[in-house]
Amino acid sequence: MTPRVPLRPAISALPAYVPGARVPVGAAAFKLSSNENPYPPLASVQAAIIDAASDINRYPDMFATELTEALAADLTAGLTQEALAAKGPVTAEQIVVGNGSVAVLAHILEAVVDAGDEVIFPWRSFEAYPIVVSVAGGTSVPVSLLAGGGLDLPAMAAAVTPRTRVILVCTPNNPTGSAVTHAALEELLEQVPSDVLVVVDEAYLEFVRMDDPVDGLAALAGHPNVVVLRTFSKAYGLAGLRVGYAVARPRLAAGIRSASTPFGVSHIAQQAAIASLRAKGELLERVDSIVVERARMAAALREQGWDVPDSQANFLWLALGERTADRAAEASAAGVIVRPFAGEGLRVSVGEPEATDLFVKIAAGWR
């Protein structure tokens, strides 16, 4: 037989990434399967996108200077007094943008993980984690969640070995919605060796409403081994344009930039992100209404008797065990697309009030 091009064993062994189904525009279905923002882009953001389109015969700004400077100003404005006093303002050189935060995470791992190095992460969590770890050549060390869906940070600290290179802290955690407190994160950081990178994945940060929430930038001010990971996909509603970023100490940021694909964020995406930062107030009002909707959906489901863990993100988790796949198919047939994790549970994004009403009605039929 003609010899075939071999794939790396780590690649052949990868689980498939399951994206939420794309629903055709106008279809009679609510897509609650990808934690997207249900609102369409603001007029000001659409105008920026159209403006930027006239320039796409040119490569984008490789280092996204205007965007990283706008982000640096925005992040500095949100720093605590202590963080500002300890490390000064966030600077553009600390920020690395990429094609969605999942690409930035892949580049972070490519920058620091050598073959066989261990990467600790909570599990069940964001399904891309084991994939990006394997692609980078690392070894996944998943640590089980607590019974209620929260991260077991002491167990994650206890899993550190001399081969540990990175710890991923997903807060709020996808798909359970649980978030850790800042005090608990600080405790972890005190225990972890200073040459182990701690990535704080704050994809759902803007939806958090709890006492003592994680403040990744404050953690970064106190610990040089922290990298904060954020995205424009969720609260800012730009999932389709793919813009995410990391904030790190300048030396690490330079390393992540070196590992990144050149020109990874298009001019249109950069301009849309800048316009979104300008419209932050308006966008965060939308986030507030999603948070209200989250509470309404959780209360209605709990009233039906479901055990819904407290969610600090824009989705809820229903642990349905073996019934998960059937229930997801039923919901889809009834007009709501949800995200099943076979044998474990359903993740339902919080969307429009009409979507909540329909899902709550479907769930009532399962009691």
Ligand code: PMP
């Ligand atoms: N982190 C977490 C926890 C996520 O749930 C997601 C998206 N599902 C991402 C990162 C990646 O988002 P994006 O690549 O769109 O920025």
